[in-house]
C-alpha cells in the first residue's frame with residue numbers, strides 16, 4: 001500500500017467514524033428528549049357575552065363545549081365530551097338532552113345520564129367574566145350543573 005492509498009483509506013475511515021458518532025449522538029439526544037403530547041390550554045376566552053344568543057346553546061368545536069345562555073339564569077358551560085369513550089355529544093333543543101352518536105348514551109339537560117353506557121354525568125365548567133369583558137372558561141374547574149354566571 002502506498003502513502004496516497006493509505007491516506008485516502010484513512011480519510012474515509014475518519015469520515016465513517018464521525019458519521020457513526022453523529023448518528024449515535026442523535027439517537028441519544030432523541031432518547032433523552034421526552035415524547036410529550038401537548039394539550040390545548042384548559043383556560044381560554046370565548047368572546048363577549050353579546051356574541052352568544054339566548055335559547056339554543058352555542059357549540060364551540062375546537063373547545064368541545066356547549067355555551068348556554070339563559071335570559072334569567074345566565075351563562076353555563078357543558079362539556080361536549082361523552083364520559084364513556086370521549087365521543088362528541090350532540091345537543092337536541094327539541095328534547096333538551098344530549099345524545100352520543102357512538103354508543104347511544106343519553107344525558108339530560110343538566111348532564112345526568114339517562115341511558116348508558118356512559119358511567120358519569122357530563123362535566124360543567126366554570127365560566128367567568130375577564131377584566132377585558134370577555135367570557136373565560138376554565139376546564140380545570142368542574143362546577144355543579146346549577147352553576148351560573150350572571151352578566
Ligand code: FES
Nearest residue numbers: 082084085100103
Ligand atoms: S363514547 Fe359516548 S356512548 Fe360511547
